[in-house]
Amino acid sequence: MDKKIQTYHIIGGGVSGLSAAKFIKQKNAKAHVIIYEAASHAGGRCYSFYSPKLQRDIDNATHVILGANKECRKLLQAKDFHKKISFWKNDKIHTSPWLELPLILRSIFNTNAQDVSSCLIKSLIFKLFPFLSFQTKMYYSHGDLSKNLINPLKKYADEIRYGWVLKSYESQDNKISSLLFNKDNVKINDNDIVISALDAHNYHKIFNGPKFDFNTIINIFYRTSIELTLPQNIPFIGLSDAVADWVFINKDVVCVTISDANEINFSDDELARKVWQEIRQINHIQAAFLPPYQIIKYKRATIRQDEKNQSLRTNFHHPDFSNFQVIGDWIMKDYPCCLEAAIKSAKKI
Ligand SMILES: Cc1cc2nc3c(=O)[nH]c(=O)nc-3n(C[C@H](O)[C@H](O)[C@H](O)COP(=O)(O)OP(=O)(O)OC[C@H]3O[C@@H](n4cnc5c(N)ncnc54)[C@H](O)[C@@H]3O)c2cc1C
Numbered sequence: 608m609d610k611k612i613q614t615y616h617i618i619g620g621g622v623s624g625l626s627a628a629k630f631i632k633q634k635n636a637k638a639h640v641i642i643y644e645a646a647s648h649a650g651g652r653c654y655s656f657y658s659p660k661l662q663r664d665i666d667n668a669t670h671v672i673l674g675a676n677k678e679c680r681k682l683l684q685a686k687d688f689h690k691k692i693s694f695w696k697n698d699k700i701h702t703s704p705w706l707e708l709p710l711i712l713r714s715i716f717n718t719n720a721q722d723v724s725s726c727l728i729k730s731l732i733f734k735l736f737p738f739l740s741f742q743t744k745m746y747y748s749h750g751d752l753s754k755n756l757i758n759p760l761k762k763y764a765d766e767i768r769y770g771w772v773l774k775s776y777e778s779q780d781n782k783i784s785s786l787l788f789n790k791d792n793v794k795i796n797d798n799d800i801v802i803s804a805l806d807a808h809n810y811h812k813i814f815n816g817p818k819f820d821f822n823t824i825i826n827i828f829y830r831t832s833i834e835l836t837l838p839q840n841i842p843f844i845g846l847s848d849a850v851a852d853w854v855f856i857n858k859d860v861v862c863v864t865i866s867d868a869n870e871i872n873f874s875d876d877e878l879a880r881k882v883w884q885e886i887r888q889i890n891h892i893q894a895a896f897l898p899p900y901q902i903i904k905y906k907r908a909t910i911r912q913d914e915k916n917q918s919l920r921t922n923f924h925h926p927d928f929s930n931f932q933v934i935g936d937w938i939m940k941d942y943p944c945c946l947e948a949a950i951k952s953a954k955k956i
Contacts, residue, residue, distance in 0.1 A: 612637065612639065612798070613635065613638050613639070613798050613799065613800065614638070614639040614640075614641065614796065614798070614799045614800075615627075615628075615631050615638055615639070615640045615641070615799070615800050615802060616641055616643065616786060616793065616795065616799060616800070616801045616802065617640065617641065617642045617643070617764075617802045617804050618642075618643050618773050618786070618801070618802065618803050618804060618805055619642075619643075619644065619645075619651065619803065619804035619805045619806070619809075619935070620642045620643075620644030620646075620649040620650070620651065620764075620767055620769075620804070621649075621650060621651020621652060621653065621804060621806070621935075621949065622650070622651065622652075622653050622756070622757075622760070622936075622946055622949040622950060622953075623804045623934045623935045623936065623949040623950070623952050623953045624642055624644075624651075624802070624804030624934070624953075625642070625649060625650075625757065625760035625761060625763070625764070626682070626760060626949065626950045626953035626954070627802055627804060627934055627953040627956055628640045628642060628760065628763040628764040629760055629763040629953075630953055630954055630956055631763075631956060632763045639765050640763065640764045640765050640766075641764070641765060641766045641767075641768065642764045642766070642767045642768070642804075643768050643771040643773060643786070643788060643793075644767060644768065644769050644770075644771065645770070645771065645772040645773075645809075646769065646770075647769050647770060648769070649757050649760075649761055649767060649769075650667075650752065650753060650756075650757040651806065652667065652668070652806070652905065652908070653666075653667065653668075653670060653752050653756065653757065653946060654666070654667050654752055654753050654757055655667070655748075655750050655751060655752045655753040655754065655757075656753075658828070658901050660830075660899060660901050661828060661830040661860065661899055661900075661901055662830070663750065663828075663830060663859075663860050664750040664751070665750045665828050665860060665862075665901065666748045666749075666750055666751075666752045666826075666862075667752075667826075667903055668824060668826045668864070668903065668905065668908070669747055669748055669826060669853075669855050669862040669864055670747065670748045670752060670946060671714075671745055671746065671747045671748075671853075672685070672745075672746050672945075672946060672947065673735075673742065673743060673744065673745060673746075674688055674740075674741040674742050674743060674744035674745075674746075675734055675735050675742040675743070676945070676946065676947035677947075678947055678950040678951055678954065679945075679946045679947045679950055680746075682756055682759075682760070682950060683746075683755050683756050684755070685746045685755070687746060688741070688744035688745065688746045689744060689745050689746070689842060689843070690740055690744050691841070692704060692743075692745060692845065693839070693841050693843075693844050693845070694706070694707050694710070694844065694845040694846070694847055695844050695845070695846050695847065695849075695889050696847035696848065697847075698888070700838055700839065700841075700844070704743075706847075707845055707847060708720065709721075710845050710846075710847060710852060711845075712728070713852065713866050713867050714845075714852055714853065714864070714866050715731065715943050715945075716909075716912040716943050717822045717824055717866045717867055717908055717909045717911075717912065717943075717944070718822055718867055718911050718912045718913055719867055719913075722911075722913040722914075723912055723913065724912055724913055724914050724916075724917035725914070726917065727912055727917060727941075727943065730941040730942070731943065734942075745843075747842075747843060747855050747862075749857045750857060750860065756946075768790075770789075770790070771788045771789065771790050772788060772789040772790075773786055773787070773788055773805075773809075773813055774787050774788060774789060774813070775787045775813065776801075776813070776814075778928060781927070781928060781929055782795070782928050782929055782930045782931075783795050783801045783928050783930055783931050786801065795930065799930060800930050800931075800932065801928075801930055801931050801932075802931075802932045802933075802934060802956065803925075803931070803932070803933045803934070803935070804934050804935055804953070805935060806907070806935060806937070807819045807821075807910050807935065807937040808821065808907050810933070810935070810937075814925070814926060814933075815926075816923070816925075817919040817920075817922075817923055818919075819910040819911070819916050819919055819937070820910065820911040820913075820915070820916055821906065821907035821908070821909065821910055821911060822866070822867050822868070822869055822908060822909060822910075822911045823867070823868040823869045823871075823904060823905060823906050823907075823908060824864065824865065824866050824867075824868060824904075824905050824908035824909070825864075825865040825868045825871060825878070825902065825903070825904050825905075826862065826863065826864055826865075826902070826903045826904075827851075827862075827863040827865075827878070827879060827882055827900055827901070827902050827903075828860055828861070828862050828863075828900060828901045828902075828903075829860065829861040829863075829879075829883065829886075829898045829899070829900045830859060830860055830898055830899045830900070831859050831860070831861060831898050832859070832898065833859065834856075834858050834859050835856055835859070835861050835886075835890065836856070836890065837854070837856060837889060837890055838889065838890060842855065842856050843855040843856065844889065846885060846889075849885045850865060850871070850878070850881050850882055850885060851863045851864070851865055851882045851885050851886070852864050852865050852866055854886055854889070861886060863882050863886070865882075866908075868904070869906075875902050878902065879897060879900045879902065880897055883897050883898070883900075909936070909937075909943075909944035909945075910937050910944055912943060912944065917940070920937065920938070920940040921940045923938065923940075932956055934949075934952040934953050934955065934956065935949060935952055936948040936949040936952065938952050939951055939952050
């Protein structure tokens with residue numbers, strides 16, 4: 608069998624599928640890599656786009672990575688990691704993360720802190736240990752996820768077929784023999800490999816995978832008339848006891864993240880006003896006008912990372928086809944569902 612002409616059929620063009628293309632090509636430059644992506648763009652839950660409403664490039668969600676996220680750091684080549692993390696509590700700034708553990712755990716696991724699986728917390732502590740300052744440094748995206756992460760990865764695929772939605776598959780002799788897409792059926796040759804880089808929800812639907820619960824993340828982007836500053840000129844801040852969890856400044860765009868947001872049922876306008884009021888309190892802005900805003904809600908941002916869903920992750924075994932592999936943030940049982948987990952899962956191929 609000629610290793611050089613092996614074709615890899617990757618289903619899903621998110622960070623895990625795109626990273627898989629890179630790692631496959633690094634191992635075998637002659638491999639042929641095809642990515643089938645349901646959407647009209649690559650990146651899955653992580654990409655940037657031009658918002659006509661704000662007239663700026665924004666990310667679908669402000670993504671934070673920690674210094675400890677080695678694989679992600681390498682791919683992003685991000686330099687501006689921030690050492691000092693500040694929080695707003697009782698009308699004052701403080702810098703003690705230990706006082707804000709519920710907020711920190713909720714943000715990392717997109718799950719109510721009290722419900723986060725204890726083994727996930729243990730493995731997080733293990734991964735951050737030793738608690739050197741670079742491990743806990745934070746970087747956040749600036750409307751540049753596609754430019755810095757997604758577009759450079761896209762070039763490793765020989766072909767990306769956008770709008771190709773996998774509906775089902777056929778198998779024979781313990782192998783996947785055909786992939787049945789909305790557009791056409793693809794026959795899988797003897798030497799080929801099929802890789803599912805689907806999110807947990809679509810993997811469940813197509814391959815009868817585990818049925819997870821999911822949690823919402825809401826992002827709000829405000830376009831301000833002048834560049835907003837936070838006290839002490841810090842670039843971002845965590846909010847205690849507020850609707851907003853984090854406020855990030857990106858020039859004249861203020862980005863807000865709210866994790867574990869299933870229960871937030873305000874109308875868009877009410878939510879935008881409530882959060883803007885919280886921002887005004889931090890930096891004492893007088894302007895009462897609500898700036899133009901864009902709200903992006905992901906109902907299935909990540910799986911809920913509590914004991915129940917963690918046990919589904921831990922006990923997950925993919926169908927035993929000899930030409931099939933499964934990757935994605937959700938299969939990495941020792942990691943929060945995040946970019947680092949997605950990239951690490953692809954590295955296992
Ligand atoms: C709002 C939000 C905020 C986040 N914040 C952070 C953060 O701060 N830090 C961090 O590290 N991570 C964060 N994440 C998580 C991070 O985005 C994900 O862990 C990562 O993008 C997962 O990549 P993936 O490739 O595993 O899955 P996905 O990105 O979900 O990729 C799956 C791909 O499969 C495609 N697909 C689905 N069904 C089909 C089908 N039938 N046929 C073909 N293609 C299909 C989808 O369109 C998608 O492109 C956040 C996620 C969200 C939604």
